[in-house]
Amino acid sequence: NAGVTQTPKFQVLKTGQSMTLQCAQDMNHEYMSWYRQDPGMGLRLIHYSVGAGITDQGEVPNGYNVSRSTTEDFPLRLLSAAPSQTSVYFCASRNEGSGAGVSDTQYFGPGTRLTVL
Amino acid sequence: AQSVTQLDSQVPVFEEAPVELRCNYSSSVSVYLFWYVQYPNQGLQLLLKYLSGSTLVKGINGFEAEFNKSQTSFHLRKPSVHISDTAEYFCAVGLLSGNTGKLIFGQGTTLQVKP
Numbered sequence: 001n002a003g004v005t006q007t008p009k010f011q012v013l014k015t016g017q018s019m020t021l022q023c024a025q026d027m028n029h030e031y032m033s034w035y036r037q038d039p040g041m042g043l044r045l046i047h048y049s050v051g052a053g054i055t056d057q058g059e060v061p062n063g064y065n066v067s068r069s070t071t072e073d074f075p076l077r078l079l080s081a082a083p084s085q086t087s088v089y090f091c092a093s094r095n096e097g098s099g100a101g102v103s104d105t106q107y108f109g110p111g112t113r114l115t116v117l
Numbered sequence: 118a119q120s121v122t123q124l125d126s127q128v129p130v131f132e133e134a135p136v137e138l139r140c141n142y143s144s145s146v147s148v149y150l151f152w153y154v155q156y157p158n159q160g161l162q163l164l165l166k167y168l169s170g171s172t173l174v175k176g177i178n179g180f181e182a183e184f185n186k187s188q189t190s191f192h193l194r195k196p197s198v199h200i201s202d203t204a205e206y207f208c209a210v211g212l213l214s215g216n217t218g219k220l221i222f223g224q225g226t227t228l229q230v231k232p
Binding site: 004035040041042043044045048058090092102103105106108109110111 | 121123126149153158159160161162163166168207211212218219220221222223224225
């Protein structure tokens with residue numbers, strides 16, 4: 001298994017540009033999520049999904065959109081990039097269907113480092 | 118509201134010395150507790166977790182943590198650190214209530230192991 005993969009690894013955008021961060025997992029996990037990591041602030045949840053066709057907002061959703069058309073993929077879209085969105089973005093997944101829910105291990109991708117100029 | 122506080126942003130320690138990384142949480146409902154480790158330029162990986170039962174939890178790479186309900190703490194310890202333990206460590210709580218479980222992370226503690 002490749003686990004959780006993210007592309008690209010690095011990206012530089014200009015203010016106002018849009019882009020999509022890709023995330024895929026091959027573990028058949030129902031739950032997928034996006035976090036952003038900023039110095040001194042830990043990881044903050046942007047959006048999450050408990051299965052195909054179901055998404056919900058986390059604590060910092062503004063400026064981001066998500067969709068979940070398949071179990072494997074969970075792309076994150078930046079609609080109009082702003083310098084405040086400069087961050088490292090992590091995608092994660094876990095097995096929700098076992099009933100373990102949040103007690104189950106969450107698997108993280110390697111991250112995408114985004115800079116918005 | 119739930120929150121997680123990691124009391125030290127950086128912990129420098131010499132190789133083979135013991136270390137403790139402190140974590141306190143606040144929650145009005147029952148939670149699960151986790152420690153994740155992030156090595157340089159990598160994603161996070163699970164170090165250990167407390168779900169129930171024994172309050173002393175052993176994880177990978179010789180780390181252990183103790184859940185103290187009265188003090189709402191979940192401190193991480195290792196009796197003898199190695200250079201390879203240099204990384205950022207995150208404490209997290211998993212909420213049991215609500216329509217789905219979410220993880221809330223602390224701010225992170227950078228462990229710097231010196232030779």
